[in-house]
Each structure stands twice: as structure tokens, then as C-alpha cells.
Amino acid sequence: MLIVIFAASLIFRDRILAAAAGGLFLLTFLLDKDTLASAGKPAFSIGIFFLMVFILMPVATGKILISDLLAQCGRPQFFLAILTAAAISYFGGRGVSFMQQPQVLVAVVIGTLMGVLFLRGLPAGLVIASGIVSVAAGLLGNH
Numbered sequence: 001m002l003i004v005i006f007a008a009s010l011i012f013r014d015r016i017l018a019a020a021a022g023g024l025f026l027l028t029f030l031l032d033k034d035t036l037a038s039a040g041k042p043a044f045s046i047g048i049f050f051l052m053v054f055i056l057m058p059v060a061t062g063k064i065l066i067s068d069l070l071a072q073c074g075r076p077q078f079f080l081a082i083l084t085a086a087a088i089s090y091f092g093g094r095g096v097s098f099m100q101q102p103q104v105l106v107a108v109v110i111g112t113l114m115g116v117l118f119l120r121g122l123p124a125g126l127v128i129a130s131g132i133v134s135v136a137a138g139l140l141g142n143h
Contacts, residue, residue, distance in 0.1 A: 002028070005113065012117040044096075051124075091131030098134035099127065108133070 002025040009017035027036055058064040072078040099105050108129045115121035 008113070008117055014116055017113075017116055017123070088128055091135065092127045093131065094134040095127040095130030095132075099130040104130055104133060 002021050006018055006021040006025060009015075009021060024036075031039075095108075099108065108126050111129060112121075112123050112126045115125060116123050
């Protein structure tokens with residue numbers, strides 16, 4: 001499966017996905033399955049760390065100042081952004097545990113790959129999609 005993802009990512013010119021799939025494919029020859037599986041949790045945390053570094057970089061470089069934030073406080077987009085980010089963070093939190101179900105994991109991986117390869121999206125939707133499915137399943141009584 002990793003080879004198929006690797007090939008598709010090359011065809012659709014997604015270098016990051018190609019590097020991830022290719023790197024993991026190589027690791028399957030170097031590490032046993034238990035060692036490889038145990039690397040998943042730290043890999044997730046490291047990924048979140050670098051995402052937070054990316055998000056905070058404008059603050060660290062001075063591109064966003066407290067005066068910029070204060071100037072935006074009265075705008076509807078400011079409050080909409082806060083509410084949206086809070087909701088997405090909530091969904092992401094729900095999604096991490098919900099992805100432990102194999103059928104959910106397979107479905108969101110397929111959907112994420114489709115979004116990345118065909119819609120030029122980012123793979124950030126995997127955990128969020130799982131969280132939305134978790135909430136929807138709970139509302140439907142299927143959780």
C-alpha cells in the first residue's frame with residue numbers, strides 16, 4: 001500500500017507525501033512491526049510540535065504584534081476565526097482516540113489521501129475528520 005501511495009504522490013507531485021510514504025516504506029525493511037508501530041505516538045507529538053512552531057513563527061519574528069491583535073478584536077472575522085479554531089481543536093481532540101477504530105482509520109486515510117492528491121489539500125484533515133465522525137456518530141447513537 002505504501003508503494004501505491006508513494007507512486008500516486010509522485011504522479012500528483014506531492015513531494016511531502018512521497019517522502020513520508022517512501023521513508024516509511026524503507027523503514028519497514030529496517031525495523032520490525034512492533035518498533036515501527038511504537039514510533040507512531042512520538043511521531044504524532046513531533047508533528048504537532050512542528051505545526052505549533054509554524055503557527056507561532058509570526059509572533060516570534062515580530063510579524064504579529066499585540067497591537068495587531070487588539071486592532072482586530074472588533075472584527076467579525078476575528079471572532080469567527082476564534083470559534084472555528086476552537087471547534088476544530090475540539091474535533092481534533094476527539095479524533096485522536098476515535099481513529100483507534102480500524103474502520104475509521106482506513107476511511108479517513110483514504111479520504112485524506114484523496115483530498116491531498118486530487119484536491120491539493122493538506123493532510124491536516126485526518127484527525128479533524130475523525131473527530132467530526134466521532135461527534136456525528138455520537139449524535140446518531142452509533143458511537
